[in-house]
Amino acid sequence: MTTTSSTCARPSPHPIPSLPRLQRQRPSPASLYPLTRAHPRPQQSFLALARKEPGAFPVEVGSSTSAYAIDFLTLCHSLKTTKRKGWLNHGIKGAESIADHMYRMSLMALIAGDVPGLNRERCIKIAIVHDIAEAIVGDITPSDGVPKAEKSRREREALDHMCKVLGGGMRAEEIKELWSEYENNSSLEANLVKDFDKVEMILQALEYEMEHGKVLDEFFLSTAGKFQTDIGKSWAAEILSRRNSRLADGLN
Numbered sequence: 188m189t190t191t192s193s194t195c196a197r198p199s200p201h202p203i204p205s206l207p208r209l210q211r212q213r214p215s216p217a218s219l220y221p222l223t224r225a226h227p228r229p230q231q232s233f234l235a236l237a238r239k240e241p242g243a244f245p246v247e248v249g250s251s252t253s254a255y256a257i258d259f260l261t262l263c264h265s266l267k268t269t270k271r272k273g274w275l276n277h278g279i280k281g282a283e284s285i286a287d288h289m290y291r292m293s294l295m296a297l298i299a300g301d302v303p304g305l306n307r308e309r310c311i312k313i314a315i316v317h318d319i320a321e322a323i324v325g326d327i328t329p330s331d332g333v334p335k336a337e338k339s340r341r342e343r344e345a346l347d348h349m350c351k352v353l354g355g356g357m358r359a360e361e362i363k364e365l366w367s368e369y370e371n372n373s374s375l376e377a378n379l380v381k382d383f384d385k386v387e388m389i390l391q392a393l394e395y396e397m398e399h400g401k402v403l404d405e406f407f408l409s410t411a412g413k414f415q416t417d418i419g420k421s422w423a424a425e426i427l428s429r430r431n432s433r434l435a436d437g438l439n
Contacts, residue, residue, distance in 0.1 A: 382419025
């Protein structure tokens, strides 16, 4: 482990105990996320602290654009390993991760039919970043009892930190803009991606019903009547039609 000194400070993606001696040190990603069979996942103690206190990351010195990028991507690792809580609450084994969910939403944006005035590339970008703050705060669901405003505050604080880890600049500002656009449902693109969020969830619910022999009514009831776009309404109707046919056949 090496130490550097500079007047250019950047936040570390890895929360470290607040000791002055350690504030000047940057742990290597390998030391925190060892890529071995014995340690296939990030050390949970670091992620747990990050989710509780995203602003408590130490400041470290020295940087390069490559270091910023790898630090940011390392922080995003937990999106691949954190399972979506709604499925865990229903006892689904091998549940999808946050990244799984966002990836299929991105595919939806890619293959959806043309809509006048819609920027398809922006839809894909919004789908990629809309849950990115969950790398720190985790998947907060209605069952957690967290008010919507508080959930948004936590996620915005986490996103701000992630963008600092990325080093700021145009890409970081774009991520913030895309996230806010989705959060505020403030554009045609955001409307469609909001629909894709629900469509992906009910499609996954149908797949888990078929795979695990469960009835997951909660996910279909919570999205009923909430689709904003013609594409969202059409795709949701197709999923519901397939589910109803299956239920009529006695879950065969």
